[in-house]
Amino acid sequence: MWGVPGLLLVGLPMAWLVVAACGPGQAEPVPLSVLARTLRIAVGAAALAAPGGWLWGHASLKMRSRRSAQRMDDLLLWPLTVPPYVMALAWILLLEPDGPVAAVCRLLHVPAPEYYGCEVLASVVLASAYWPLGALLISRVVRSVGSDLIDSAALELPRTSAVAFVARRPASIALAASSVLVFALAAADFGVPNALGVVAYPVAIVNRFQLDRDSAGSIRLAIPLVLSLLPLLWLFTQVLRRCGDAGILSVDVTRESIRRTEARARSPIAALAISWLMTFGAPSAMVLVRSMPLATYPAVWAESSDHFLNTLLFASAAALITPITAGLLVWASRGAQSTTLSLLVTAPLVLPGSLPALALIDLLNRPDPLGAIYDTPMALIWGYAILCYPVCHHLCAAAWSRVDPVLVEECRLQGGSEWTCLRVVGWPALAPSLGVGALLTFLLAARDVDAAALLRVPNGDTIAFRIHDYLHFAPGPNVSALSVALSVASMGVILALRRALEWFGGTRDDSVPVFSRSRPTSFEAPP
Amino acid sequence: MIFSVLDELREESFMPVRDSLRRVLCQLGGNSPKAGLRIRRLLLSLAAAAAATGTLAGGFPGADAQTPKAVTLYVSLDEPYAKPILADLERRTGLKLRVIYDTEANKSRGLAQKILAERRRPRADVFWSSEVLQMVRLAEAGALEVYRPPAAEDIPQAYRDPEGRWNGFGARFRILVFNTKQLAARNERPSGDLNEFLKPKWSRRFALSNPLFGTATTEAAALSQLAGDPAMKSFYAGLLANGARVVDGNSVAADLVARGVVAAALTDTDDALIRIDRGAPLRVVYPSLAGRGSLLIPNTAGLVVGGPNPMGGRKLLDALVTPETELLLAALPSRQLPLHRSLKQRLPTPVAPLGRIPRAPVRLQELAKGFPEVERILRELFLR
Incomplete structure (x- = not known):
């Protein structure tokens, strides 16, 4: 029963999606050309992101120390603080007639590229936004290769070659997994194609819903896209499970096995620096420059302070609910991941964010009692919680996978109740992941536009929604200033996340069970 | 706690329900003597989380939905233009406005469809549309109440509903x-x-x-x-x-x-x-x-049938459909043309030239009649 809140939180809307898709209602199908366009964009994004991930993994292999590798990971975090639609804004600013790209084109006497409706640019922006995710995954996989394997290989090969030899296969798998991840995220992304005026599938679903307000019909429209993504989702859950088993998703940062190699850092640093600057440095600088003069910021604060407050409150509420329910579900299932459960809790990660929002609208737009929360922030917070649930769940599952099941049995044998076992065994194991999950949920909820564009609350618009809507008016300084503010706030959260990782990781040693520092290994029956 | 509540259900008719509930709760709790304790702890934990969430959510600027002065308004005029008008309306009426703006890409249609979809439990009191067709469609669908704000009598017949379900003002x-x-x-x-x-x-x-x-x-x-x-x-x-x-x-x-x-x-x-x-x-x-002339499209406003605060909605409409609002709209960078006859001879300078442009003789009130066929054609051509 501990898992009931988690199942209700995610399972109910996801089940409602299926029910609604089978219900009455009619809607013209989305043209296949839209699906083809979406898949083209996603393939392009995955293809563009893959080299970055591979290079990064290759470079991180050759880092001389764990600290250097950690610094490389830190570099990857910065691009992730910029929401994808802000990245789209940056590219719009770069490509404007008075922007730098147009100036270069004038010098070269070639026509400047046009951003509106440009599929290629959508792929480029999505690759810019998501490649660090793939790179992080690859980097962690290659650094988790067992040192015993490297030692064995080093008997036959020079140390550098041994590391490369042993890491090649897991790195290839991680590259495939990261490509699947980038593909799925790009195919499901609403903000970027919407900002660039590209009618991709997620945009078509939202537009069709706004046109007819037919939740069931709009959900049915998504079936071709969902069917395209489901096999990938299954594949990704399998990879995630393996990564979880290997401790790659664990928040314990001391696990990297490759601590030191004899290699010199001959990694393609220049290529990495260029790709990092192209995908993060230049776009961010452009947005920052276009948000000037500084007087824009007080003006933006005056007109958007309520939106900042809304963002803070709603994202905080989601950050409170989501990890708790995920932790309880993982505890209830003792980390066991059936395929169904795994698909259920991972689905929101790769489905267009509008689909859970549509399910909630269909579920809640009715007389009380469900109707009582329809136009309150609770509906939006629920939407955020669904979208962020996979992150929290997989973090908790990965943490739980490292707990010896004998301990729970021991606790029960000594008369500990379920609650005592949760408190004494579960909590110490899950607490770090819950903390990290809360921060990530806050980060993702604060930047979400998929749910916020549909689950509208009176006086409840968020900063992300404001940026999304203002992008249609004109990319003026106020939009840039809002984007900078949101990105800086995200960076603050990332910094907090990093400190949390250091704190959790630094107080633990691999040689002792994760809970042994704070909790006794024997239990007394409660009175 | 749960069981004590259940024990209070002593009427004969509740007994089967009570026993079923008890069985379910016992099963959920592991059917042990500590089941009640576990359930209570879990419920307490969830209640604490829910209370914290509710507190967070309740602190947001639009949280005072139930106060008598709160009026929910759906607006499809661009937010930068609507916001100063709404601030003025709040000042003039003393009402607290809870506003949902439309998105640029889904203008008017999105909010009109939302009002229709919410008819089982209406959320909006007033709809302020930046155009007229969706308002006429809502009126034809029976989603708008008949209400004539006093100042609406001064608006030409061509720009208001003869039955008083909507009124036009400030046109583009x-x-x-x-x-x-x-x-x-x-x-x-x-x-x-x-x-x-x-x-x-x-x-x-x-x-x-x-x-x-x-x-x-x-x-x-x-x-x-x-x-x-x-x-x-x-x-x-x-x-x-x-x-x-x-x-x-x-x-x-x-x-x-x-x-x-x-x-x-x-x-x-x-x-x-x-x-x-x-x-x-x-x-x-x-x-x-x-x-036959240029198309002049007025803003329109109407009272939603069954809205949560009809008195507040009427008060808001009384203040919205006025020459004062039109003058504010005319003074904004969007320069919307006032429609009140009383303003015809004293149009503000920025919009005076607009008053001289020949207007197409469109019967706004009848736009919805042929709209199903129009929509069919548009969907055929533009559904992407």
Whole structure:
């Protein structure tokens, strides 16, 4: 029963999606050309992101120390603080007639590229936004290769070659997994194609819903896209499970096995620096420059302070609910991941964010009692919680996978109740992941536009929604200033996340069970 | 705690329910003597989390939904223009407004459909639409209450519902906007003839917002009323065949012209004028719809049937449909034309020239009659 809140939180809307898709209602199908366009964009994004991930993994292999590798990971975090639609804004600013790209084109006497409706640019922006995710995954996989394997290989090969030899296969798998991840995220992304005026599938679903307000019909429209993504989702859950088993998703940062190699850092640093600057440095600088003069910021604060407050409150509420329910579900299932459960809790990660929002609208737009929360922030917070649930769940599952099941049995044998076992065994194991999950949920909820564009609350618009809507008016300084503010706030959260990782990781040693520092290994029956 | 509540259900009719519930709870709790304790702890934990969440959510600026002074308003006018008006309305009426704005890409249609979808439990008290067609559709669907604000009597009959379900105020023209640099480069002259854009020389150089949303829908319905469905269909099909770009909103259309991506676009006065104020190389031409004048589209406001605060809604409408509001709308960069007769002789300087433009004789109240066929054609052409 501990898992009931988690199942209700995610399972109910996801089940409602299926029910609604089978219900009455009619809607013209989305043209296949839209699906083809979406898949083209996603393939392009995955293809563009893959080299970055591979290079990064290759470079991180050759880092001389764990600290250097950690610094490389830190570099990857910065691009992730910029929401994808802000990245789209940056590219719009770069490509404007008075922007730098147009100036270069004038010098070269070639026509400047046009951003509106440009599929290629959508792929480029999505690759810019998501490649660090793939790179992080690859980097962690290659650094988790067992040192015993490297030692064995080093008997036959020079140390550098041994590391490369042993890491090649897991790195290839991680590259495939990261490509699947980038593909799925790009195919499901609403903000970027919407900002660039590209009618991709997620945009078509939202537009069709706004046109007819037919939740069931709009959900049915998504079936071709969902069917395209489901096999990938299954594949990704399998990879995630393996990564979880290997401790790659664990928040314990001391696990990297490759601590030191004899290699010199001959990694393609220049290529990495260029790709990092192209995908993060230049776009961010452009947005920052276009948000000037500084007087824009007080003006933006005056007109958007309520939106900042809304963002803070709603994202905080989601950050409170989501990890708790995920932790309880993982505890209830003792980390066991059936395929169904795994698909259920991972689905929101790769489905267009509008689909859970549509399910909630269909579920809640009715007389009380469900109707009582329809136009309150609770509906939006629920939407955020669904979208962020996979992150929290997989973090908790990965943490739980490292707990010896004998301990729970021991606790029960000594008369500990379920609650005592949760408190004494579960909590110490899950607490770090819950903390990290809360921060990530806050980060993702604060930047979400998929749910916020549909689950509208009176006086409840968020900063992300404001940026999304203002992008249609004109990319003026106020939009840039809002984007900078949101990105800086995200960076603050990332910094907090990093400190949390250091704190959790630094107080633990691999040689002792994760809970042994704070909790006794024997239990007394409660009175 | 749960069981004590259940024990209180002593009536005979509740016994089977009580026993079933007890069985379910025992099963959920592991059917042990500690089941009640576990359930209570879990419920307490969840209640604490819910309370914390509720506190967080309850602190947001729109949380005071249940106060008698709170009025929920759906607005499809652009937020930057609507916000100062609403602040003035709050000051004048003492009401607390809870507002949902429409998105630029889904103008008016999104909120009108939302009102229709919420009819089982209406959430909005007042709908302020930036155009007229969706309001007429809501009125025909029975979603609007009859209510005539006192100042509405001064509005010409052509711009209000004869039954009093909606009233028009502060209007904008549908216009053509041209990029002057592009025209000069090709030595072209701007034309007010819409059929001009079906010619090959405008191929891929023209933009319009998606006619399934916003004032572009009203324009299509008006064209159908004046020239007939075949002419309307032929016009839009011709534009598409000539490579016209269909974009998300009038603002985007005007922006594409301002940046020189296309040479001309169909849009609204406000979207062009604010860009001209910023120095964009634009020129406005008032096209003649079916050769009978330019299309003037008023803002409209109506009271939603069954809204949570009907008294507050009426009070808000009384303050909204007034010459004061129209003067504020005229003074904003969007320069909307006042409709009250009392203002005809004293139009503010920025909008005075608009008052002299010939208007197409569109019967706004009848726009919804032929709309199903218009929509069918538009969906056939523009559903992407």
